[in-house]
Amino acid sequence: MTWEIVIGLEIHVQLATKTKLFSGAKIGFGAAPNTQTTLVDLGMPGALPVFNEAALRMAVTFGTAIDAQVCKHSVFARKNYFYPDSPKGYQTSQMDHPIVGLGHLDIQLDDGTTKRIGVTRAHLEEDAGKSLHQDYDGMTGIDLNRSSTPLLEIVSEPDMRSAKEAVAYMRKMHAIVTTIGISDGNMAEGSMRCDANVSLRPKGQEKLGTRTELKNINSFKFIERAINIEVERQIDILEDGGKIVQETRLYDADKNETRPMRSKEEANDYRYFPCPDLLPIEIDDAYIDAIRHSLPELPDQRSARFVSTLGLSEYDAAVLSASRNLADYFEAVVDVCDDAKLSANWVMGEVAKYMNQNNIEIEQNPVSASHLGQLICRIKDDTINGKGAKTVFDGLWNQTGEVDEIIAARGLKQVNDVFAIDAMVDEVIANNPKQVAQYLAAQEDKRGKMLGFFMGQVMKASKGSANPGQVNGLLAKKLNALC
Amino acid sequence: MTSKTLVQISKDLAAGTYSSLEITQDTIADIKNRDPIYNSFISVSQELALAQATAADARIKAGTADILTGVPFAHKDLFCTQGHTTTAASKMLANFVPPYESTVGQRLLTAGAVCVGKTNLDEFAMGSSNENSFFGAVKNPWDLNAVPGGSSGGSAAAVAAGLVPAATGTDTGGSIRQPASFCNLTGIKPTYGRVSRFGIIAYASSLDQAGPMCQNAQDAAIMLNAMAGFDEQDSTSVKQPTPDFTADLNLPLTGLKVGLPKEFFGTGLNPQVAQCIMAAVKEIEGLGAQIIDISLPNLERSIPAYYVIAPSEASSNLSRFDGVRYGYRCDQPTDLMDLYCRTRAEGFGTEVKRRIMVGTYALSEGYYDAYYVKAQRIRRMIKDDFNRALSQVDVIMGPVAPTPAFDLGSNTKDPVAMYLEDIYTLSANMAGIPAMSTPAGFVNGRPVGLHIMGNYFAEAKLLNIAHQYQQVTDWHLQKPSSNGLPVSNQEKGA
Incomplete structure (x- = not known):
């Protein structure tokens, strides 16, 4: 059977704000654990979030850059789940009212054509901290430096049909976010990473197949590899008559395989609801237009x-x-x-x-x-x-x-001296009578090719420094004169 | 020194009758001596208090004192106090020492007030009787068999017993007003956003609001002056100029339009309480006010809506108490899930767990629209009711609670009966309007409070009315007998 690959990407872009999304803590890569935190990032009792307006400007800049709908009313919601690196027990995100609505992005395909990929939405959310499993002998260390770092999550429509298209989309997003200056785009440091939703369906079928979600891919190369290996895995299952399980999978770059993280049955019910500690974001046309006009x-x-x-x-x-x-x-x-x-x-x-x-x-x-x-x-x-x-x-x-x-x-200066080159040409012609004879005996249309030998000899004699154009001209003139 | 008002103490300090250090030492001694009867304090912050008092005395000497400088007060143990245990009356935080001060606490410290300790409350402010405390129930100084109300029951009992002249409280569904009513105090819940919530352990963020609990309206106005004000650390705090809440206290009440919602006087209201309230309303009418019958048709719906919204927010707000970073952690967890489950099962009390479960259920997939969304719709209807009513009248009056303080243990087995206690108070939190309680009589020796509700940012008007009422009545001057036995001869003048 011919399978059609269907891919949608959720790209997480870390916004290049100086301070965090909901606190005044500075953001920087590589600081000592828990040194870039405030009461808010640590989830202390009674601590309250304060929204960083710089992140709003960046999100709106992105929305205008991809010609998307920028929402004048957007709302932060709490996504509730327990995890040690989630200090409040919830992540502040946006659910029903994201800051950026429908938009699109054009990508260039290998055959030179352009394809339009739909962008469903982009919303602001805070990042979680990090669990450090090494160096703590049987225990887990928690570093909350990354906690509450601003992210823009950009969700695409399932419009991509190959790993290459997914890479082209990701590269284009990377170009846009770095061009408009909302992110450093440093994938190695996690400033841009993506989750890929991958499914297959028989060619011609409209209904989407069951998808798996590949989590946290952080390089262009890995996107392509992870999707391709996942597609192979799904094809093997489907062609054996099996069924795809909807689940979250992790791409292991060392083994070049994907493996399940958690299945949907044990998935969390995130109990989203509007965050009562933050007011809805209200912006007007003037705000959006000013940003649109200042786009680079x-x-x-x-x-x-x-x-x-x-x-x-x-x-x-x-x-x-x-x-x-x-x-x-x-x-x-x-x-x-x-x-x-x-x-x-x-x-x-x-x-x-x-x-x-x-x-x-x-x-x-x-x-x-x-x-x-x-x-x-x-x-x-x-x-x-x-x-x-x-x-x-x-x-x-x-x-x-x-x-x-x-x-x-390195003595690479080119010899442009006509007399010097002339002498070298004469010398090569004189030292290679056999080749000269062959040249003269050859048909005219073959001679061009044979000239290469003499060129090589002259360049060698000049230790590569002779002006090749001059050598070529002189050689042709002198050899042809012998005819 | 007991039962002196804040203003009296302030005057004495200015006159040099005694120093702040002296009254602070006396206050702490008094708490240690008498509070075992009431259990109104969870902890006393002796060292910090004495240092604050010494600093206050220096300020008084230097002539840079504020009216609150040197005056002792107590914090509900929900306000984070830098360097002093803050428990929320929970085992979960029994060992928690915040490295920061709440904004309200900081403002009071800046004014020079001296925090002598932290008062008892229902665990995480969830309750109407102060019986849900890890540190034990609080007894009502007016009758040791009665509850002091909740959740700010410790603050109410401490002020009523004359241990401190003033205390902070928080009010999410009546937690300042109902204990004020039960303990014969003046307590005000300001407009939502008037007082910063920063550093106050959250119960239900969209409803929580801090306010003072005092012996009279003037003291409450002075405390509120210090507590209120925009705070950039609280996004829901309102950027409104803070008036001097004492400025309007002496305005006459002529022409004041008072609305009496018929829903506040239906079945369920104790008839003797109703009598007290009607007598108080009559008194206010005598001061020149006009009494108008009004209706708040969605009042009844406030209970089910509140008990969806508040637990929903609480279920999320209390997720941070997970045993990972601070507070209680269970012994020898076998894995992460065990750590979470046992820490929270062992660390939270029954009522807190009940509300977390109710809230978790209400927010879960498939139920969210039926519960949370519907409750928010009711909340808007209640707000609309108040907007309509307050376009006709200046303030709304009624009872704070359907009964006077009930007996300890009488409602603990039936959470729904306990929830019905809040019928008259919840709606002000749902709408975000200011509301207060002022002493208005006694039923069988147990105090009854008059509920005054006003429009957004009308705290000064409410305090003005309470103050004027207190000029012509002496309910607020009544004190419980110091042994805490029932007082039967206090019903004079009703």
């Missing part, structure tokens, strides 16, 4: 500008605008070298290649935009050739010095 350039707009004013191809523009930091990096390179096409080639070429090899993101890229820009300038002014440029880039990546220092240290 969004990824789609930036991509369009890369095409229209920088002359990039649609594909290059889409790739380079996929993350705010990548796009910022690219534009900073262009600012230095004033060559968008070369900049695009280098960012999508060597930079991407090295990042992949070293498994890092653009933020950790050791080659600064100004260094890469200078490098491109040296290509453009014929100081170095392409091969030399790659050597320089490698030097920059390994932090061995500035662009011109590396060129000088």
